[in-house]
Amino acid sequence: MxxxxxxxxxxxxxxxxxxxxxxxxxxxxxxxxxxxxxxxxxxxxxxxxxxxxxxxxxxxxxxxxxxxxxxxxxxxxxxxxxxxxxxxxxxxxxxxxxxxxxxxxxxxxxxxxxxxxxxxxxxxxxxxxxxxxxxxxxxxxxxxxxxxxxxxxxxxxxxxxxxxxxxxxxxxxxxxxxxxTDSMPRGLKVATGLDALTHAIEGYVTPGAWSLSDCLSMQTIRMIAKNLARSADGDVPAGEQMAYASYITGMAYSNVGLGLVHGMAHPLGGRLGVAHGVANGILLAPVMEYNKE
Ligand SMILES: NC(=O)c1ccc[n+]([C@@H]2O[C@H](COP(=O)([O-])OP(=O)(O)OC[C@H]3O[C@@H](n4cnc5c(N)ncnc54)[C@H](O)[C@@H]3O)[C@@H](O)[C@H]2O)c1
Ligand SMILES: [Fe+2]
The missing domain is CATH 3.40.50.1970 (Rossmann fold)
Structure with missing residues (x-):
């Protein structure tokens, strides 16, 4: 390989x-x-x-x-x-x-x-x-x-x-x-943060993942778990961590691929104009349940 x-x-x-x-x-x-x-x-x-x-x-x-x-x-x-x-x-x-x-x-x-x-x-x-x-x-x-x-x-x-x-x-x-990124309103911070979280989770479970991408994806999951809600509530240092987390997970998923959440989010954006992060946020939990089975 x-x-x-x-x-x-x-x-x-x-x-x-x-x-x-x-x-x-x-x-x-x-x-x-x-x-x-x-x-x-x-x-x-x-x-x-x-x-x-x-x-x-x-x-x-x-x-x-x-x-x-x-x-x-x-x-x-x-x-x-x-x-x-x-x-x-x-x-x-x-x-x-x-x-x-x-x-x-x-x-x-x-x-x-x-x-x-x-x-x-x-x-x-x-x-x-x-x-x-x-x-x-x-x-x-x-x-x-x-x-x-x-x-x-x-x-x-x-x-x-x-x-x-x-x-x-x-x-x-x-x-x-x-x-x-500080100037994002709350709803945009949540939506785009959920996009980053979806990248990290899908980049971790995708068949293309390997040790190097796992380091990046796992670290991002930790960073987002700690900082997304705080950032949305206006915590400035947490927003800074979200900016870096988004980039770090991008280094991984760009190279190893994503999954079903993104596959289904794109039709929601293309047909109904749903914001990308919102579409991911709606789909992430049900797709994780489905993947577990
Ligand atoms: N290239 C990739 O790898 C990749 C990955 C995931 C998603 N996408 C695509 O990216 C697009 C979504 O991008 P997005 O979620 O970053 O949002 P966006 O670029 O569509 O912006 C959404 C809105 O937020 C506003 N906005 C952006 N930054 C702001 C700030 N700092 N303060 C106030 N308002 C701000 C914009 O003006 C816009 O009105 C979708 O088309 C999606 O499919 C691309
Ligand atoms: Fe995305």
Whole structure:
């Protein structure tokens, strides 16, 4: 048996981590950022924390905020057009799973234009080129898209969500900065935290799990058990632990796979628009019962 593990090249953790972005970009030789985010994050000031850092460093950027939750094919196609016209040479996926996944789709298609219909990226697509380099900056503590090789897209016409699995899409650098997750309202902390818990449990029981992924998944289960409810109640240090737990379990599940909860959560999101973490929270206990049998 041979195991494959794919991680970011580099990741930064801690309050203020996003202040590293300009210098890391400079060291990579990047000149202009294309920032993929959503309108709520712009309105509420969370995205501003990163844009202020870019402004202070005099770094050129363009903002694309046409991302909706459970992002549809059309968001990605619109983003590709805007990216190609922008003259940017790297991407910043700034948000929860929806902006970060949209960012991955944009980066993959910009580098592999033959997949411009987006739908042909479903499953394990044979892309030739790595994505335009991505910096992943999470604002939720759940999906871990900043460290996974997956992105999830809604096929609007057929009312379904599909997963694209592609090592070419992994962000080169992740910046996990709890200052950006503090602003989540209670309901979002609970929903995204349940997504992270589901990743940890499914990543632990999946047939693909092995010793290295078990270390990551088990540690995350402990961290979430201790911190999810406290974080939802406004405990700031607990929120910080949730940001790290989400990332740590992402390192595992991205490489070993998930299970039936995620298989069933995607139709709930695609057909009924149910938030991903809420769908997981509803399904987790019954599926664990089913797996026990
Ligand atoms: N790529 C992966 O590996 C992966 C894994 C699991 C799920 N997903 C996908 O990610 C998507 C869900 O992502 P999500 O749960 O992170 O939510 P999301 O990105 O859809 O965001 C939900 C809402 O929360 C708001 N929000 C985000 N951060 C906030 C903050 N700090 N403060 C205030 N509001 C904030 C957003 O503006 C949005 O309105 C789904 O499409 C799901 O299928 C991807
Ligand atoms: Fe998930």
């Amino acid at each position: 041979v195991y494959r593990m794919i991680f970011n090249q580099t990741a930064y953790f801690g309050r203020g981590a996003v202040r590293e972005i300009p210098e890391v970009a400079r060291k990579h030789g990047f000149r202009k950022a294309f920032v993929v985010t959503d309108p709520v994050l712009l309105e509420t000031g969370t995205a501003r924390r990163v844009l202020d850092v870019l402004d202070a460093a005099g770094m050129e950027y363009e903002v694309f905020d046409n991302v909706r939750p459970n992002p549809p094919v059309e968001c990605i196609q619109d983003g590709v057009l805007r990216f190609n016209a922008s003259g940017a040479d790297f991407l910043i996926g700034l948000g929860g799973g929806s902006p970060q996944d949209t960012c991955k789709g944009i980066g993959i298609i910009a580098a592999n234009p033959e997949f411009g219909d987006v739908l042909s990226l479903e499953g394990v697509a044979d892309t030739r080129n790595p994505s335009v380099p991505i910096f992943g900056v999470p604002t939720t503590a759940g999906t871990a898209s900043e460290t996974t090789i997956n992105y999830v897209v809604t096929d609007t016409r057929n009312k379904r969500k599909f997963v694209a699995v592609d090592p070419h899409d992994i962000p080169v650098v992740a910046f996990v900065d709890p200052d950006l």
